[in-house]
Amino acid sequence: MRIVVGITGGIAAYKAPELVRLLKKAGHEVRCAATEHALEFVTRTTLETVSQNSLYCDLFASGRTEHISLKDWGEMLVIAPATANIIGKVANGIADDALSTLLLAFSGKPVIMAPAMNCEMWAHPAVQRNIETLKSWGIRMVGPEEGELACGVSGVGRMAEPAAIAAAVYAAVQPQQLQGQHWLVTAGPTYERIDSVRFIGNYSSGKMGFALAQTLADAGAEVELVSGPTSLSINHPRIHRTSVESAREMYAAATEAFPRCNGAILSAAVADYRPSECTDHKLKKNGSEGMHLDLVQNPDILATLGSMKTSEQTLVGFALETDNEEANAQHKLEKKNLDYIVLNSLRDKGAGFGVDTNKVTIIGRNGSRKESPLMSKQEVAHLIIKTITL
Ligand code: C5P
Secondary structure: EEEEEOOOHHHHHHHHHHHHHHHHHHHOOOEEEEEEHHHHHOHHHHHHHHOOOOOOOOOOOOOOOOHHHHHHHHEEEEEEOOOOOHHHHHHHOOOOOOOHEEEEEEEEEEEEEEEOOOHHHHHHHHHHHHHHHHHHHOEEEEEEEEEEEEOOEEEEEEEEOHHHHHHHHHOOOOOOOOOOOOOEEEOEEOOOOOOOOOEEEOOOOHHHHHHHHHHHHOOOOOEEEEEEEOOOOOOOOEEEEOOOOOOHHHHHHHHHHHHHHEEEEEEOOOEEEEOOOOOOOOOEEEEEOOOOEEEEEEOOOOHHHHOOOOOOEEEEEEEEEEOOHHHHHHHHHHHOOOOOEEEEOOOOOOOOOOOOEEEEEEEEOOOOEEOOOEEHHHHHHHHHHHHHHH
8 A cells, every 4th residue: 555654743753764664564655744843853864764755844845736646646644643733733624834735635545643742732622622523534543542751741642652553554454344234333322311301321432332333334334323422423434323312212223224234233331221201391309308210121222133133144232240240241142142242341440431442352152252451442343343254
């Protein structure tokens, strides 16, 4: 593949030549583009030597349309490191130097970014908003990781290692082995209405399900993503999203889509119970008395799909257990007629609800068992898809 590696001005730029070397070693052709500030950290000579190509850095130096010829040449753009500045510029459509101009011109082709910055900068709402914007346009993020930062403090902001970035490139250039297939993914929480302003919900963020949908779509599948309420957005031509609120709405959407799917992964955190009645006005406090909510059971979507499943279809469920984890997961796998169950670890810090990382055990109907280390939800999604589609 012809890959453009863009380098911006952060200390992690010193690792960019190593990334270029790894990509070259994997057989890719590489050209580098750098911002002026990047060259404070890594030299033109180093980048031109490792890439064996001339560096693109000055918008006006060699013919004024090099950003266009470079975007025509490149099949993928990898920005490593990506500073808060380049992230902010692209999210807001600013093109005021060679690299940001190339980035805006580089539409319709895969872009991967490896953000790197101080942890306070990373946590800033402006940066987080910009990251979400870029992700919703389909730009893939690798890292940042937690660890020691150049400024002496520890926190989230370290650039992912060149090997992890090269692995993300590898994953993105995989042949589309799921082309022609249809998959269903459920994600996020459900909200069960109590009255016109209140609901019963849970802390699920939807991140795991969205990462699964993205991975399936990247592998060529058409994806029906049925999502409960979440702030996440996703933009991929092969992902068709249906937004639902309650378990019953999710049930209707999932059972309608499943018959035309090759498989389904149900990662949503579905409420087991809902209030037996929902009033259309706000319930009033009644003196100093307590209040009782009468709950009824929701339909089990996973068990229903298990009973609908044909021998051609693959069905994958998730399990979040607090005790007898593996035995309970195994029991669920059999009872709900699943092919795989993904057991979320609740014991490990950084795994489960809301966070960006997860640690899982994938148990197969045939007795197979694969345990992951603590990894990003994207990496967990890759492992799950690889395991269930082998
Ligand atoms: O039985 P339990 O709720 O622990 O099973 C979890 C799995 O079942 C998850 O895959 C979840 O998405 C799915 N589920 C469902 N419908 C329900 C409850 C859970 O699809 N009503």
